Amino acid sequence: MSAFKRKRGGQASVNKKAKKAKFVVDKAEAPLEAEQEKKNEVTIPPPVSLGKWTNKERVLIFSSRGINFRTRHLMQDLRTLMPHSKADTKMDRKDKLFIVNEVCEIKNCNKCLFFEAKKKQDLYMWISNSPHGPSAKFLVQNIHTLAELKMTGNCLKGSRPLLSFDPKFDKEPHFALLKELFIQTFSTPRYHPKSQPFVDHVFTFTIADNRIWFRNYQIIEEDASLVEIGPRLVLNLIKIFQGSFGGPTLFENPEFKSPNMHRREIRLAAAARVREKQMVKEMQKTKRTEAKQEVAKDVTADVFLTPAEEKAVHIQTEAPAPKVTKKNKHKAFKRQRMARR
């Protein structure tokens, strides 16, 4: 047990119960019945903690109040995937942000992932290096959690991830800073007591459409066939600060549009459309009720006039002569007339 004595105290030894089974090789102790862990003495690689855990990274993952179920599940998923993470209770919204630094110090964490929900709709994520380091604020979109049935992959809990970055991260200084921040936050330290010695999944960070897309894949075969495990995130950078949760702004994303503005624009567009329609209607109405001009002369009246000679006006002074009516015309019947014809 000497190799695993933690200076921190009791908590660590409780956690170590799960790992005790691994040490049968060198300790020859009866393995404790951790329900999901069995071990075959011969074939596993040397246990994790044969090496010393030097890279002391601890990430504090917590949120503010007012988050919805999806965010909560996302946080839980991140805690599952990152064995070097710690959880904390929800922070009250009325506290200022720099209080987060104090919480980090209390928990002895040097990185922090803080989720902030506004209006129960928008989710913002802060990622920061706790005492002095830089921090960044993102708007999170398109969250898909581990629990979705379309994500069919699975990985060991606490296994170390490979991190894969887009070459675009090296082109801009702000992306380079973000890359360093991601590497330090998301990579599990080697020989961390809760980690597993295998590398069986890979996190990808890609830049597309001026956003950072996060994916997590399980490595099935050595020939790089992959299956997605989840979760999925899209991060839209807002600002980078020099200090942790404060300090001078180092970078501001010019293409970022706050979700409020976005919704406002949509509403304004709809309102503008409605107003236009109304205006058109009104114009039509006024046109209809306008007093119409009387057209005195019909322009087309002369089209068919054909000038003719004027006749002399003849006034009849005497009554016309009566017509002579013949009676008793002996006409044959019509049929006989027709037959004759």
Place this chain on the structure above:
Amino acid sequence: MIIDSRTMESAEEEEMLGQDSEEDSELSDDELQEAFAKGLLKPGMNVLVDKPKKFVNNLEGLKQCLAGFRKELPWVERLDMTNLPAEDVISKAEGKVPSVANGDVNADDDFQREMFFYRQAQATVLDALPLLNKHGIATKRPDDYFAEMAKSDQHMQKIRKKLISKQLILEKSEKAKKLREQRKFGKKVQIEVIQKRQKEKKAMMTSVKKYQKGMTDKLDFLEGDKKKGKDSAQGPKKAANKKGLNAKRKYKEQRFGFGGKKSGKKWNTKESHNDVSSFRAKVANAKGGKGGKKGGKQNKRPGKSVRKKIKSRS
């Protein structure tokens, strides 16, 4: 002329050092007059406009921060790779040239985008595996290594069930489609086969009956459809009779078939009046005609004694 409100402010700063800003707007009449006297303002319409917002991009600050923040860790601790997506084997095989440069992926085309991410991860894995092997970190866990997984077994069961059900649904729909097609085709075939069989049966029955009644003493029908026009005289006569029968049958059917008498069938119509198909010139112009039934002997049924003789003979 467009005045920048902020430059205005700075220009007026010296004049306003001691003044209280009692007015709400930064540009009061006095200031404007002074500015005009100075020559900053020109006559005409002057519009106040906000300076376009400048976005902070402190390159130096960023670089310094990065330099201070960076931790010099060996690769084994970080396990990070930066690479472009792997070659798109499928689209190359199909001969399609990737229309999009490797750097830019269209974020709206879901499939393309996800494939891009997938290939990037693949490239990482392919590049990282040799490095991991060098450092002695395994990526394959042995079959008997049981440990807690990120997703519980229950959850994986659910996933498996869903996949299976999806497959089943697909199969069912495929089967249903095939069945529908088959049924349409099969019905046609079935009808044809049934009709053919009925025809054959009928032919067989009639020929058997004929033989039984002594009209034919040949057993050709047993051998199948072997047509032998033996009696040539019989042949055409038979054919003629057949036609006549057909015509008679037709007439009867027309009058009495499918529900019997229809109204108006006793009236002459233009068509029926003009229809001279039933006029037989021979019959109409024949004088005297044949002497009774000369050829009738063929149709006539032989007497009892003759029939007995025939029966006993065969």
